[in-house]
Every structure is written in C-alpha cells, then in structure tokens.
Amino acid sequence: MFFDYQFPILDVFFLFFAMILYWISFYFPKNSVLFQICTCLVIGSNFTFALTLLMRWIEEKYFPLSNLYESLIFLSWGISTIHLFLEFQTKSKIIGAIASPIVFFLSGFSSLTLPIEMQKALPLVPSLQSNxxxxxxxxxxxxxxxxxxxxxxxxxxxxxxxxxxxxxxxxxxxxxxxxxxxxxxSSIETSSLPLPxxxxxxxxxxxxxxxxxxxxxxxxxxxxxxxxxxxxxxxxxxxxxxxxxxxxxxxxxxxxxxxxxxxxxxxxxxxxxxxxxxxxxxxxxxxxxxxxxxxxxxxxxxxxx
Structure with a gap:
C-alpha cells in the first residue's frame, strides 16, 4: 500500500539533482538544456508536494497543517512556488541555486529524518478543531x-x-x-588597458x-x-x-x-x-x-x- 507521506521521498531525489545541476550550470552558462532540466525537476517536486497535501486533505477531511511534517511539506511547496515564479520572471539561475538547497533540506528532514509516526496523519486534537x-x-x-x-x-x-x-x-x-x-x-598603448x-x-x-x-x-x-x-x-x-x-x-x-x-x-x-x-x-x-x-x-x- 502506498501512503501519501511516501511521495515527498521522490522530491528529495528531484531536488538533490536540481541543486547539483543548478550549480553545474554556472560553469556552462550557454547550455540552456541544464537550466530547463533543473526547472523541470523543481516543477516535479512542487507538484508532488501539492499532491501530498491534497491527498491528505481529501482523506483526513481537514486542511493538512496540523503537525510538523505537514507544515514542512507546505513550506517546501511555498518556497518552490515562489522560486519558480521568480525564475520565470527573471530567467536567472541564481534563484534556483540558492532556493533549491533550502527545499532539499526541508524535504530531506521531513521525509528521511522525522519518525514515521510523526509523518502519519492523526485525528485533530480539540484545540485544533477550529476554522x-x-x-x-x-x-x-x-x-x-x-x-x-x-x-x-x-x-x-x-x-x-x-x-x-x-x-x-x-x-x-x-x-x-x-x-x-x-x-x-612607451611601446605599450593605453588602449590595451582592460575596461573597468x-x-x-x-x-x-x-x-x-x-x-x-x-x-x-x-x-x-x-x-x-x-x-x-x-x-x-x-x-x-x-x-x-x-x-x-x-x-x-x-x-x-x-x-x-x-x-x-x-x-x-x-x-x-x-x-x-x-x-x-x-x-x-x-x-x-x-x-x-x-x-x-x-x-x-x-x-x-x-x-x-
């Protein structure tokens, strides 16, 4: 049986490769393929984060922000969404190079470090049963x-x-x-000096x-x-x-x-x-x-x- 909390494990791999490729792309500035691959990996992870939250919302009948794991997934989705928006606006690799490590850390911490018991959805305690x-x-x-x-x-x-x-x-x-x-x-011309x-x-x-x-x-x-x-x-x-x-x-x-x-x-x-x-x-x-x-x-x- 496949559980919703297993989806973000894929994001750890997506974001790891995206992070590495973003950094490599700085050494090949004219290679647009690397940049496109990075963007696709982040889009894939963003979609998976959203799918995890949506599945839990449908199955548990409450908005999935009741524990640490769910908040980490939501934060990862939020940062990757802003990252993609800025990348679309600026066409710059810099945003991805600094944002992807943060999201990689968050997804790795939520999926690979937190105990399984903390990743599972639990019934809301009375204080959280509020609009x-x-x-x-x-x-x-x-x-x-x-x-x-x-x-x-x-x-x-x-x-x-x-x-x-x-x-x-x-x-x-x-x-x-x-x-x-x-x-x-006197044999050296001033015109040969590098421009500031x-x-x-x-x-x-x-x-x-x-x-x-x-x-x-x-x-x-x-x-x-x-x-x-x-x-x-x-x-x-x-x-x-x-x-x-x-x-x-x-x-x-x-x-x-x-x-x-x-x-x-x-x-x-x-x-x-x-x-x-x-x-x-x-x-x-x-x-x-x-x-x-x-x-x-x-x-x-x-x-x-």
Missing amino acids: WLMMHVTMMMISYATLIIGSLLSLLYLAFFSFSKRKEKRKEKNLEIQNFSISSS YSNFSLLQTVDLWSYRIIGLGFPFLTIGIISGAVWANEAWGSYWSWDPKETWALITWLVFAIYLHSRLLKGWQGKQAAILGSCGFFVIWICYLGVNFLGKGLHSYGWVL
Missing part, C-alpha cells in the same frame, strides 16, 4: 516561505557585494601595475527583488499573527500568553518592520538594508523550528536536548 486552523497556519507558512526567499536574497546581495569589492581591489592593484609599466615603456567592470546592475536587481518579496511577505505575517491571537483567545481564553513561539513571531515581525521602515522612511538601500534582511533569515528559522524543538510551550513539537 482558524486554515486561516492562521496558512498565513504564517506563506509568510515564512516568502520572507525566507526575500531574506535569502539579502544574504546573496551581501555575498555579491563582498565579492565585487574584492574584485575591484584586485583590479585597482592590477591597474596600478599596468600604469607603472606604461610609464616605463561594474556589478551594480546585478546588485541593484537582487536588492530590488529582496525588497519586493519581503514587502509581500510582511502583510501575510501580520495577518497570521493577528488571526493566531484571535484563535488563542477562542481556544485558551487569552489573546497573548508570551509563549516562546508567540514571542519569536513578534521578534520576527519587528525585524522585518524595521527593515521596511528603514527602506520606506529612511531611504536605506543596498548593504544597510541587506544586513537587516539577512538578520531576518536567521530569526525566521528560530521562530519556525528553533523554539518548537528547544523550547517548551503551546506550540512545541518535542524536545531535542
């Missing part, structure tokens, strides 16, 4: 997927910025050597996409936190209890609120904004997985230590 389940958890997972991609682009910006700075310094040194050679030998190269266009594009995606994910996070507070009042009689998950969700919201405030009102761009966005990448993972395993609260999945 707020779909509203709250869906908004939170969509915001996580969106903000992860946006903050990942901020990290990419910092990496490109650092690389371009080092490259410019090396070129300045080479230019000084060549200028010295020209001054000492700038990565400004690439950096600007990465910075802009990071801003747009974070700006898209922030409202989802806001709606998710508000709906969670309403649900908490309905289930536990309190809108806010400073549960570790709630606290880190608020910290995550504040980090990205500061990021957007700095860009909109302070006019921050480039490196300054990217540093803030990069901080958000790590805060999201603490909020999503860290406190669930290492902290004891209403949202905990279990203890690791």
Whole structure:
C-alpha cells in the first residue's frame, strides 16, 4: 500500500539533482538544456508536494497543517512556488541555486529524518478543531516561505557585494601595475588597458527583488499573527500568553518592520538594508523550528536536548 507521506521521498531525489545541476550550470552558462532540466525537476517536486497535501486533505477531511511534517511539506511547496515564479520572471539561475538547497533540506528532514509516526496523519486534537486552523497556519507558512526567499536574497546581495569589492581591489592593484609599466615603456598603448567592470546592475536587481518579496511577505505575517491571537483567545481564553513561539513571531515581525521602515522612511538601500534582511533569515528559522524543538510551550513539537 502506498501512503501519501511516501511521495515527498521522490522530491528529495528531484531536488538533490536540481541543486547539483543548478550549480553545474554556472560553469556552462550557454547550455540552456541544464537550466530547463533543473526547472523541470523543481516543477516535479512542487507538484508532488501539492499532491501530498491534497491527498491528505481529501482523506483526513481537514486542511493538512496540523503537525510538523505537514507544515514542512507546505513550506517546501511555498518556497518552490515562489522560486519558480521568480525564475520565470527573471530567467536567472541564481534563484534556483540558492532556493533549491533550502527545499532539499526541508524535504530531506521531513521525509528521511522525522519518525514515521510523526509523518502519519492523526485525528485533530480539540484545540485544533477550529476554522482558524486554515486561516492562521496558512498565513504564517506563506509568510515564512516568502520572507525566507526575500531574506535569502539579502544574504546573496551581501555575498555579491563582498565579492565585487574584492574584485575591484584586485583590479585597482592590477591597474596600478599596468600604469607603472606604461610609464616605463612607451611601446605599450593605453588602449590595451582592460575596461573597468561594474556589478551594480546585478546588485541593484537582487536588492530590488529582496525588497519586493519581503514587502509581500510582511502583510501575510501580520495577518497570521493577528488571526493566531484571535484563535488563542477562542481556544485558551487569552489573546497573548508570551509563549516562546508567540514571542519569536513578534521578534520576527519587528525585524522585518524595521527593515521596511528603514527602506520606506529612511531611504536605506543596498548593504544597510541587506544586513537587516539577512538578520531576518536567521530569526525566521528560530521562530519556525528553533523554539518548537528547544523550547517548551503551546506550540512545541518535542524536545531535542
């Protein structure tokens, strides 16, 4: 008998090969076939994630976001969907090269690391038998997927910025050597000097996409936190209890609120904004997985230590 939780095992292999081929394709920039294969592998994994969620929704009669395994599958689907959209818009291999390892890790962790008992669908506990389940958890997972991609682009910006700075310094040194050679030998023409190269266009594009995606994910996070507070009042009689998950969700919201405030009102761009966005990448993972395993609260999945 084939179970729905066995489908994502195929995605581990799809995403592994997609990740490797994305990296290889950088060494063969003119080979469009490799890029197309990568895209097809990600599309296949995206479809399988969606099929797993749909099957469980039909069989169990509730939206499949009630445990860690289901949330990992939904997050993998969300990140791969955003990845495919951006790849279609930009025609760039860079998005896949940074997004596919994240989804590969998530699918591998959910399918190969979690115990089978945690992967199986179970009846909803009373506190989860609410219409707020779909509203709250869906908004939170969509915001996580969106903000992860946006903050990942901020990290990419910092990496490109650092690389371009080092490259410019090396070129300045080479230019000084060549200028010295020209001054000492009249047989060398100045027209033979290499023209300066700038990565400004690439950096600007990465910075802009990071801003747009974070700006898209922030409202989802806001709606998710508000709906969670309403649900908490309905289930536990309190809108806010400073549960570790709630606290880190608020910290995550504040980090990205500061990021957007700095860009909109302070006019921050480039490196300054990217540093803030990069901080958000790590805060999201603490909020999503860290406190669930290492902290004891209403949202905990279990203890690791």
